[in-house]
Amino acid sequence: MNHLTDETLNEYLDHELADRASAETHLAVCADCAARLAALQALFAELDSLPEEALSRDLAARITPRPSLPAALPRWLTLTATLQAALVVIAIIAAAPFAVDLVSPYLVTVQMPSLTEIVVQFQSQWTTWLDMLSTFRFPAMPQLPPLEISSLMLMIMLAGVSILWLVGNGLLLRKQA
């Protein structure tokens, strides 16, 4: 009986042998060829595993980032966040006088809790109403127009801040995705 050649054994191990069945028949009865096959198999397994382990270890070392890197935010993210915060602060500072204008009348009212003062105010208000009723003349309301402008400006400012904020966050989310 002819023993299997080294080439045949290699092809058998690589699953490239055409007549696999007859090789298996010989291996089943020939301890010598079976031992050579086992030795080849062990050698190839060792050769296969060694470079792969070395390669994967090398790649892992290259891919794994340094521990300090993930903690630091990307430069563009820090810049965008800083710019966004600065814009919001500027908008709030710009809107603050209008907000004070808008709120101050109510603050003045709150700061007068004295009953007599309220009564005096009510009386003066009542006289104004009586005056108005008696003369059928609408008194001028000087406070209303500037208040209207202030609240409009404030709303525009707040809308601007909201839009800036939303656009900024949208950009951040899109860049992060």
Ligand SMILES: [Zn+2]
């Ligand atoms: Zn043999």
